[in-house]
Amino acid sequence: MTESEKLVQTIIDNIALRMHHKHLSISDLSEQTKISRNAITNVLRNPHVKMIQIRTLIKISDVLGCEPFELFQPIYFRQKKENSHENKH
Structure with missing residues (x-):
C-alpha cells in the first residue's frame, strides 16, 4: 500500500468511526x-479515490465535531489487558 493509499484509508476510517459514534448514516451526513x-x-x-477536496473535509469535520487535521491522524486501538489476578476469586 502506498503512502497516499494509507492516508486515504486513515481518512476513511476516521470519518466512518466518528459517524458510528454519532449514530450518523451517510444520508444524515x-x-x-x-x-x-x-x-x-x-x-x-472507494479507497482508490485520488482527491478529496479540503472544503469537503472541513464540512464533514464540522458535523463530526472535530478539526479537519484529526481526520489525517491514524487511529490506534489499545487492547484491554486483563490482569489474571483480578479475574480469580
Whole structure:
C-alpha cells in the first residue's frame, strides 16, 4: 500500500468511526453537510479515490465535531489487558 493509499484509508476510517459514534448514516451526513450522498459514498467506499477536496473535509469535520487535521491522524486501538489476578476469586 502506498503512502497516499494509507492516508486515504486513515481518512476513511476516521470519518466512518466518528459517524458510528454519532449514530450518523451517510444520508444524515449528506443532509447536514449539504454534500451529495454520492460524493460522501465515493469518499467512504472507494479507497482508490485520488482527491478529496479540503472544503469537503472541513464540512464533514464540522458535523463530526472535530478539526479537519484529526481526520489525517491514524487511529490506534489499545487492547484491554486483563490482569489474571483480578479475574480469580
